Amino acid sequence: MTVWLTGALSLALGGVLVVGLVIWPAHRRLQRAEYIRNYSWPPGLLDKLAAHHHPSFTRKETALVAQGLRQFFLAYLNSGQRYVAMPSQVADDLWHEFILYTRAYQDFCRQAFGGFLHHTPAVALAEGRKQDNTGLRRVWLLCCREDGINPANPSRLPLLFALDVKLNIPGGYRYYPDCAQLRRNGDAGSQCGGDFSDSSYDGGTDGLSDSSDSSGSDSDSGSDGGGGDGGGCGGGGGD
Numbered sequence: 001m002t003v004w005l006t007g008a009l010s011l012a013l014g015g016v017l018v019v020g021l022v023i024w025p026a027h028r029r030l031q032r033a034e035y036i037r038n039y040s041w042p043p044g045l046l047d048k049l050a051a052h053h054h055p056s057f058t059r060k061e062t063a064l065v066a067q068g069l070r071q072f073f074l075a076y077l078n079s080g081q082r083y084v085a086m087p088s089q090v091a092d093d094l095w096h097e098f099i100l101y102t103r104a105y106q107d108f109c110r111q112a113f114g115g116f117l118h119h120t121p122a123v124a125l126a127e128g129r130k131q132d133n134t135g136l137r138r139v140w141l142l143c144c145r146e147d148g149i150n151p152a153n154p155s156r157l158p159l160l161f162a163l164d165v166k167l168n169i170p171g172g173y174r175y176y177p178d179c180a181q182l183r184r185n186g187d188a189g190s191q192c193g194g195d196f197s198d199s200s201y202d203g204g205t206d207g208l209s210d211s212s213d214s215s216g217s218d219s220d221s222g223s224d225g226g227g228g229d230g231g232g233c234g235g236g237g238g239d
Contacts, residue, residue: 029077036073036112041066042104045097053093054169061167068160069094073112075142075160081113085123085135088163089172092122124173125195130202137207140196151208154178154193161193 046066050057057065068091076084086092099105099119109116123132143158144151154177156162164172179192199205 032077032112032114033074036070036077039070039108039112041098042101045094045101048097049094052097054090054167057167064159064167065090065094065163068163069098071143071146071158071160072139073117074146075139076117077113078142078145079138081115082138083120083131083135084139085120085132087122087124087136087139087161087173087175089122090163090167090169091160095119122173124191125198125201127201130204130206133202134207137196137205140193141208151193152197157193 046059046062049062049065054061068088072084072086072088072091072095086095096119098108106116120132120135123129123136125133125136140158140161141151143149143160144154147158149156149158156177157175161173161175163169165174165176174190175193176190177193179190179194195201196208197205
């Protein structure tokens with residue numbers, strides 16, 4: 001009888017452990033996603049985006065950029081805290097201002113990710129930049145999922161990828177869902193959603209097939225990397 005009870009107890013405890021290992025990471029991620037969506041920016045942060053970078057911005061435009069940056073942070077969280085790259089110049093401007101609020105940014109990262117998210121400059125797909133290309137594809141995939149868009153055949157853009165065109169950012173990244181007509185007209189400075197499925201940039205499409213089930217970890221994200229400017233193909237005009 002004692003042996004039977006011991007065995008039953010072991011099975012029960014094992015079941016609880018397995019359920020905990022499966023359910024807890026998903027629950028924690030949901031909590032962190034909710035934290036990101038409802039986070040109150042430090043006082044004065046959004047005003048500094050306008051004052052230091054875009055003096056013509058209205059409050060509505062600044063709020064749109066803030067929404068795009070939240071989408072980037074959610075993509076990082078849902079990637080399992082793997083390497084990500086920033087596709088928007090204006091969202092990068094706000095991210096950079098946020099980092100200057102050192103203590104607030106550290107606290108945000110700890111609550112949102114369990115570790116520090118290092119800055120990665122805005123980039124576009126480019127030959128020879130496999131890590132950045134993978135990070136961009138990863139963000140594209142997860143932002144498309146967030147906005148209910150087919151990443152392989154987009155009819156519109158996720159907000160983060162639409163920001164620079166929507167707000168007419170000088171030197172920003174020009175994304176469009178379909179660049180075929182633009183390129184027939186000789187516009188080589190834009191990038192398209194379909195480009196993320198194109199293996200010609202680095203011989204693969206790493207990052208585009210990441211599982212959304214990755215539980216991630218509490219470790220730091222990838223280190224600073226990437227850089228560059230110019231256009232990118234992934235869309236134009238979000239919701």
